[in-house]
Amino acid sequence: MKIRYVGITTVLALVSTLSFAASETFIDLDKNEDGKISRVEAASSSQLLARFDELDTNKDGVLSESEFAKYSDE
Numbered sequence: 001m002k003i004r005y006v007g008i009t010t011v012l013a014l015v016s017t018l019s020f021a022a023s024e025t026f027i028d029l030d031k032n033e034d035g036k037i038s039r040v041e042a043a044s045s046s047q048l049l050a051r052f053d054e055l056d057t058n059k060d061g062v063l064s065e066s067e068f069a070k071y072s073d074e
Ligand SMILES: [Ca+2]
Pocket: 056, 057, 058, 059, 060, 061, 062, 063, 064, 067
């Protein structure tokens, strides 16, 4: 039982690493799934964080899906 648990944990860790490496999607970055990317959530991507203020066009401190689309479309 213990061995099986460790195996599942390893697979999950591997899958999450792979999906993170592939590309940053809105869903990946929206860790708490509130439909917005906060500055804390954006910090997992140094490239996104560097452009956070530019992308946050309505200056509400979070990136909506449409604000994020400008970043991911480039
Ligand atoms: Ca915003």
